[in-house]
Amino acid sequence: xxxxxxxxxxxxxxxxxxxxxxxxxxxxxxxxxxxxxxxxxxxxxxxxxxxxxxxxxxxxxxxxxxxxxxxxxxxxxxxxxxxxxxxxxxxxxxxxxxxxxxxxxxxxxxxxxxxxxxxxxxxxxxxxxxxxxxxxxxxxxxxxxxxxxxxxxxxxxxxxxxxxxxxxxxxxxxxxxxxxxxxxxxxxxxxxxxxxxxxxxxxxxxxxxxxxxxxxxxxxxxxxxxxxxxxxxxxxxxxxxxxxxxxxxxxxxxxxxxxxxxxxxxxxxxxxx
Amino acid sequence: xxxxxxxxxxxxxxxxxxxxxxxxxxxxxxxxxxxxxxxxxxxxxxxxxxxxxxxxxxxxxxxxxxxxxxxxxxxxxxxxxxxxxxxxxxxxxxxxxxxxxxxxxxxxxxxxxxxxxxxxxxxxxxxxxxxxxxxxxxxxxxxxxxxxxxxxxxxxxxxxxxxxxxxxxxxxxxxxxxxxxxxxxxxxxxxxxxxxxxxxxxxxxxxxxxxxxxxxxxxxxxxxxxxxxxxxxxxxxxxxxxxxxxxxxxxxxxx
Numbered sequence: 001x002x003x004x005x006x007x008x009x010x011x012x013x014x015x016x017x018x019x020x021x022x023x024x025x026x027x028x029x030x031x032x033x034x035x036x037x038x039x040x041x042x043x044x045x046x047x048x049x050x051x052x053x054x055x056x057x058x059x060x061x062x063x064x065x066x067x068x069x070x071x072x073x074x075x076x077x078x079x080x081x082x083x084x085x086x087x088x089x090x091x092x093x094x095x096x097x098x099x100x101x102x103x104x105x106x107x108x109x110x111x112x113x114x115x116x117x118x119x120x121x122x123x124x125x126x127x128x129x130x131x132x133x134x135x136x137x138x139x140x141x142x143x144x145x146x147x148x149x150x151x152x153x154x155x156x157x158x159x160x161x162x163x164x165x166x167x168x169x170x171x172x173x174x175x176x177x178x179x180x181x182x183x184x185x186x187x188x189x190x191x192x193x194x195x196x197x198x199x200x201x202x203x204x205x206x207x208x209x210x211x212x213x214x215x216x217x218x219x220x221x222x223x224x225x226x227x228x229x230x231x232x233x234x235x236x237x238x239x240x241x242x243x244x245x246x247x248x249x250x251x252x253x254x255x256x257x258x259x260x261x262x263x264x265x266x267x268x269x270x271x272x273x
Numbered sequence: 274x275x276x277x278x279x280x281x282x283x284x285x286x287x288x289x290x291x292x293x294x295x296x297x298x299x300x301x302x303x304x305x306x307x308x309x310x311x312x313x314x315x316x317x318x319x320x321x322x323x324x325x326x327x328x329x330x331x332x333x334x335x336x337x338x339x340x341x342x343x344x345x346x347x348x349x350x351x352x353x354x355x356x357x358x359x360x361x362x363x364x365x366x367x368x369x370x371x372x373x374x375x376x377x378x379x380x381x382x383x384x385x386x387x388x389x390x391x392x393x394x395x396x397x398x399x400x401x402x403x404x405x406x407x408x409x410x411x412x413x414x415x416x417x418x419x420x421x422x423x424x425x426x427x428x429x430x431x432x433x434x435x436x437x438x439x440x441x442x443x444x445x446x447x448x449x450x451x452x453x454x455x456x457x458x459x460x461x462x463x464x465x466x467x468x469x470x471x472x473x474x475x476x477x478x479x480x481x482x483x484x485x486x487x488x489x490x491x492x493x494x495x496x497x498x499x500x501x502x503x504x505x506x507x508x509x510x511x512x513x514x515x516x517x518x519x520x521x522x523x524x525x526x527x528x
Contacts (some may be wrong), residue, residue, distance in 0.1 A: 034410040047355070135324070140321060192497060198494050240464050253388065264451060
């Protein structure tokens with residue numbers, strides 16, 4: 001009845017995924033950003049990456065459709081660490097977990113991995129390996145580029161394939177422990193998920209007014225002197241809630257993307273953002 | 274020159290894909306320097322210019338979804354110009370940057386106009402059409418390839434200096450405006466998530482997450498762990514309350 005929309009029709013656990021299938025999924029995860037866009041970000045690439053897994057798990061076509069539909073929802077994480085989430089989520093799908101719990105875990109894990117991935121890959125691995133390569137190259141040494149590519153990718157692919165297995169095992173273990181109360185698990189997942197979304201809005205939506213009001217001697221910076229004093233990240237929150245409200249009113253995401261482009265262009269033209 | 278321009282365009286197409294898909298990082302200028310140098314017959318200059326551009330782009334990485342000046346086009350055009358004109362690497366940088374900034378604006382635009390395609394993907398998902406989902410992703414890759422190949426071909430074929438002068442006629446406010454819009458754009462994705470997940474009883478957790486980031490400036494991982502602590506507390510509270518007679522949902526399922 002009411003619960004049926006949260007559950008799959010076929011609730012029997014599917015067979016475990018084999019190492020060969022896991023490797024295939026890890027390779028496919030390289031396409032995570034193939035269809036990147038501002039409405040769903042990596043969603044279609046995410047679905048592409050886990051698709052063979054979902055096909056193996058959901059033999060019932062209606063369940064496959066339900067699952068695919070859920071995985072087309074907004075998704076964005078670090079492209080190097082995505083296999084960890086893939087592993088966990090496929091473990092949950094395989095055990096036919098409550099669909100709300102699957103969504104909650106997905107949202108709860110995608111944000112935190114972003115920060116870890118940036119620190120690990122873009123602020124550590126890339127500067128170190130690329131500067132080794134570049135220092136050889138500027139001296140005309142042809143091995144510079146090769147040294148860079150080999151060092152970088154040993155770690156890149158090691159992490160990518162390792163996390164696929166690690167995520168899957170972690171997921172299977174965690175589910176076995178939590179299986180007793182699916183409803184409680186999905187509630188817990190939603191709590192973490194929404195806490196993270198609240199934090200993501202303040203962290204990743206960059207919306208600032210860059211305008212200083214000059215009245216004789218006194219200067220008033222709209223962002224730091226007014227808006228930040230009322231509440232930090234006021235504009236990101238207000239804009240997100242505005243978009244949320246418009247979505248509920250039935251406006252399409254495309255309209256809202258158009259609106260955002262107009263806001264950016266106007267802000268730039270009048271030099272206030 | 275046509276042959277060289279075509280080969281460089283193909284390389285730009287391949288690494289234009291690698292920037293988003295593949296991520297082997299062969300798109301970094303240090304690698305492009307070698308390849309473009311080989312195509313133009315001067316490996317040493319290619320390596321030197323590529324290595325110089327690499328150091329400049331070192332700090333320009335896609336942190337938190339913000340798009341830095343495009344490293345693919347900047348690397349390809351900068352190196353090609355440096356080798357062809359026999360210029361000091363620093364001059365190559367001066368030519369590379371306007372292209373890289375303009376292309377960054379175009380990429381923002383591309384990510385915007387690719388959004389409608391997602392509605393087709395929704396339909397495929399609903400029909401459990403796995404081939405359809407795959408085609409959409411291959412389409413994205415094909416567009417990335419063509420786009421980067423074309424953008425790299427034109428200036429090398431027509432002369433990078435004239436092309437740079439042309440690029441500079443694009444009003445700065447348009448490029449800035451697109452980049453501002455790109456910074457705000459994640460709000461739409463988060464709002465879509467809220468529409469799916471938000472229930473009145475969960476609003477407090479959303480507020481807590483926002484406060485932790487906005488006022489306390491905690492990183493997302495810390496916020497997730499605090500959320501997890503609350504969730505675990507809540508989980509065991511509910512479990513204990515329920516006592517040793519669980520499985521209420523089995524009854525619900527059976528009806």
